[in-house]
Amino acid sequence: MHALQLNGIGQPLHLTEVPTPAPGPGEVLVELRAAALNHRDVWIQKGQYAGLRFPCILGSDGAGVVTALGEGADASLLGQRVLINPGQNWGDNPRAQARSFTILGLPQQGTFAECVSVPAEKVYALPAHLSFEQAAALPVGGVTAYRSVFTRAGLQAGERVLITGVGGGVALLALQLAVAAGAQVWVTSGSGDKLARATALGARGGISYHQDNWAADLVKQAGGPFDVIVDSAAGPGFGALLDAAAPGGRIVFYGGTLGAISDLPPAKIFWKQLSILGSTMGTEADFAAMVDFVTRHALVPVVDQVFPLAEGEAAMRRLDEGQQFGKIVLQIKA
Incomplete structure (x- = not known):
């Protein structure tokens, strides 16, 4: 062959x-x-x-x-x-x-x-x-997104969701899954074209992560902080996600393209009762549930x-x- x-x-x-x-x-x-x-x-x-x-x-x-x-x-x-x-x-x-x-x-x-x-x-x-x-x-993007959004973050219909770095396969599938589940989704990207295309897929809005104070501005745009944040970058900008998270919010990340997370103020985590969750790939049950969800909602x-x-x-x-x-x-x- x-x-x-x-x-x-x-x-x-x-x-x-x-x-x-x-x-x-x-x-x-x-x-x-x-x-x-x-x-x-x-x-x-x-x-x-x-x-x-x-x-x-x-x-x-x-x-x-x-x-x-x-x-x-x-x-x-x-x-x-x-x-x-x-x-x-x-x-x-x-x-x-x-x-x-x-x-x-x-x-x-x-x-x-x-x-x-x-x-x-x-x-x-x-x-x-x-x-x-x-x-x-x-397969890889779908099971990674499904486990992050549902198994780990426990997303519920009606919750406010932020997905960072939209444009990659996992982030886009997380957007599609969350929208189909009835969540309100906002996104970030370094590209205005990608933000517009994500909106066409069901995102309520978005913002460039190159913009100063993007987290505070996006919280205003969304009408409040985010119950679930899905991230793949980590790195020095991770602290902004703490500010964007709602009290009791869940921040789940499946990658670290920008490197190590440092200088996180612990009070922002414990006082807001935040959960910071790691995720990668998924179980056989995650994969089966993902395929079933995609089939039922005819996601492409x-x-x-x-x-x-x-x-x-x-x-x-x-x-x-x-x-x-x-x-x-x-x-x-x-």
Whole structure:
């Protein structure tokens, strides 16, 4: 089969032929039609990820058709259109993943290929309203957003929500999930165009995080502070989120693109009774609930651009530039 292979740190992805995997006991072979990029793919390419091993096939998100079964796999899966849950070995504790938890694409060979073999319990029926490209944009971003918004922050209908850095796949899916759940959502971005496009997706409004005193101004715009704040940046600006949070508010973050959090005034946290919550990926139950929620509400993940598999390196560079609005997808088979 053809696959995009990474041979070392800082090397470009290149299209090559590799052996087609054979599904082992309890596994299925998925002939992939589309795969989506995540920032972890860029970080692995740059050597900024634990457990590096080369050569490797990146890619955690994928959707396709089950074309072969390993021994003991459910025969009814053959020929089914599916998307893949890339989380492996979460463990028995729903509150946090086990040390053995991994994500498809490293150390296991990933979805930037024509086929991938995965455990049968990791494939889910493709929501009927989604194309393969749209479905491929869902797994990592969808489960991360769902666990952050619902499992960790416990969002309720009618609550006021702030989602920072809208434009990335997880932030956009968090926006779509929260709006569908009946919340009132505001967003931040460094781009006026992204703020306008988020409003078209259901946000009540937004503000540039480059603006002085943006947190205070956004609280005024929203008519009050925020019950739930969803963040992926952390870094020096995290303190502004404390000011934007309502008493008893929940601040959940699933990333730290701006680095460490420092100089947080403890009184702002304990006096306002704030909960600061970390989240990453999700359990099997989170993933199943996410797929069900997307299906019931007919949500469509935002796709920024679709590249053919052979142009995977160009897709990686677009993601690395950070100008995308939504997920970047590789079309593997039309």
